[in-house]
Amino acid sequence: MPSVKLAAIPTTAPKKFGKDNTKERLTAILGELDDLQNLMYAEHKHSLLVVLQGMDASGKDGVIRDVFGTMNPMGVRVQPFKAPTPEEADHDFLWRIHQHAPAKGMIQVFNRSHYEDVLIQRVHNWIDVKTAYKRFNAINDFEKLLVQHNNTHILKFYLHVSAEAQWARLEERTKDPRKMWKYNEKDFAEAKLHKEYRKAYEDVFKYCNDVPWVIVPADHNWYKEYVIAKTVLDTLKSLKMKFPKLNGGKNNADKKP
Amino acid sequence: MPSVKLAAIPTTAPKKFGKDNTKERLTAILGELDDLQNLMYAEHKHSLLVVLQGMDASGKDGVIRDVFGTMNPMGVRVQPFKAPTPEEADHDFLWRIHQHAPAKGMIQVFNRSHYEDVLIQRVHNWIDVKTAYKRFNAINDFEKLLVQHNNTHILKFYLHVSAEAQWARLEERTKDPRKMWKYNEKDFAEAKLHKEYRKAYEDVFKYCNDVPWVIVPADHNWYKEYVIAKTVLDTLKSLKMKFPKLNGGKNNADKKP
Numbered sequence: 105m106p107s108v109k110l111a112a113i114p115t116t117a118p119k120k121f122g123k124d125n126t127k128e129r130l131t132a133i134l135g136e137l138d139d140l141q142n143l144m145y146a147e148h149k150h151s152l153l154v155v156l157q158g159m160d161a162s163g164k165d166g167v168i169r170d171v172f173g174t175m176n177p178m179g180v181r182v183q184p185f186k187a188p189t190p191e192e193a194d195h196d197f198l199w200r201i202h203q204h205a206p207a208k209g210m211i212q213v214f215n216r217s218h219y220e221d222v223l224i225q226r227v228h229n230w231i232d233v234k235t236a237y238k239r240f241n242a243i244n245d246f247e248k249l250l251v252q253h254n255n256t257h258i259l260k261f262y263l264h265v266s267a268e269a270q271w272a273r274l275e276e277r278t279k280d281p282r283k284m285w286k287y288n289e290k291d292f293a294e295a296k297l298h299k300e301y302r303k304a305y306e307d308v309f310k311y312c313n314d315v316p317w318v319i320v321p322a323d324h325n326w327y328k329e330y331v332i333a334k335t336v337l338d339t340l341k342s343l344k345m346k347f348p349k350l351n352g353g354k355n356n357a358d359k360k361p
Numbered sequence: 362m363p364s365v366k367l368a369a370i371p372t373t374a375p376k377k378f379g380k381d382n383t384k385e386r387l388t389a390i391l392g393e394l395d396d397l398q399n400l401m402y403a404e405h406k407h408s409l410l411v412v413l414q415g416m417d418a419s420g421k422d423g424v425i426r427d428v429f430g431t432m433n434p435m436g437v438r439v440q441p442f443k444a445p446t447p448e449e450a451d452h453d454f455l456w457r458i459h460q461h462a463p464a465k466g467m468i469q470v471f472n473r474s475h476y477e478d479v480l481i482q483r484v485h486n487w488i489d490v491k492t493a494y495k496r497f498n499a500i501n502d503f504e505k506l507l508v509q510h511n512n513t514h515i516l517k518f519y520l521h522v523s524a525e526a527q528w529a530r531l532e533e534r535t536k537d538p539r540k541m542w543k544y545n546e547k548d549f550a551e552a553k554l555h556k557e558y559r560k561a562y563e564d565v566f567k568y569c570n571d572v573p574w575v576i577v578p579a580d581h582n583w584y585k586e587y588v589i590a591k592t593v594l595d596t597l598k599s600l601k602m603k604f605p606k607l608n609g610g611k612n613n614a615d616k617k618p
Contacts, residue, residue, distance in 0.1 A: 148451075194405075194464035196510035202459045207451035238509055245502035252495055253453035 117327035151206035158263030374584035408463035415520030
């Protein structure tokens, strides 16, 4: 990707997308997605990896609930990546990630991902620039492996939220009883690094774009969810999947994922 | 590696290595190895991956028992790779391999490995040439990941056995009551493909030598074991490892591998 300046990209929905009509479109897409996910599971040939990245309160959890929550959980898995465990830290940074690569027929959603190893770790200077560049290369190799050797289609979404919207959402977590469980005392300190994170993301877009990033304006939840659902829909449609024919009983129905 | 012709490389011990003096040297090395493995575990900084490849009856199991069997099993793990399970086959060919990459401080031995995916699969034409070449690249990227991102030292041994010695050992399995459990009816059919396997190995040496291969004459078990033990010894010595100093009790003793 040529250099991206996040400050130049809107975080809000384009004018022609109103809240109500966009939500209607989303509902229609979710119906189609449910069918296509079932078809992918049945065909047992492709797999889909959805990488969700964004700062705290950019709305990753909401996407998982609203876009992927309507699909059959038999074929959809969600894996969050938090601070590495001691066992994970004793391996290369992709070790724990690779284990959760999707099996054929499956949709795998990463709530954060291997990109944290070149984001939070860079912003806090836990790694030097040389290590970051080596990791960019390792990430590109890793994504190529999944694409070339297991028919995995990767969609990488950056949830692009403004510093103001982020701050407002974090404050909500300290006030709304239904959101307090999400509050972490470190969040505000991290949010103050909004600009530094944007810079680290811009490098990620520049050096890890063999599998292209989709930058999703994320200040409006309904628009963000629409964009992601629509992108997943277009991707699944492009695969031209087909239900397997009867095959003397040797079908995929009892294959483990 | 420049092209290797296996037919031009002896499968027997060089003349200056007699059975008795080689076995004596091996015993001395094993004592040193035990200490160095303990040091590596204590230092918790490096790791060692030993890849054992070779045709049936080339003596992989013997190496594991005689060379690695004298070390503390707390710091040594052995992982055999057989035909992929359905779950493994639903992922890229390196998925199951990566899971067994060594943690810091550990020695991991692979009894067969990711190389089977460009050996048995090629000899039987289960994959085409294009796929094989893509796999060579993926393997190189994968080994680079372990080396660069987890301080893993990789030793790759090809146990180079003559067709005659291989055949004789397989016949032994049908006669010796202590070896019958190893006999598999497919082994003789595979052994008839000795030349084809050699050709596939020669390509592996050519295209996957970023981490260099060690070709070990393997008709004499005592020489084969000596060469492998000596190579491991030299590698571990080259790491200049040190026991960690007292560190306010924050040592590695209770770290999980």
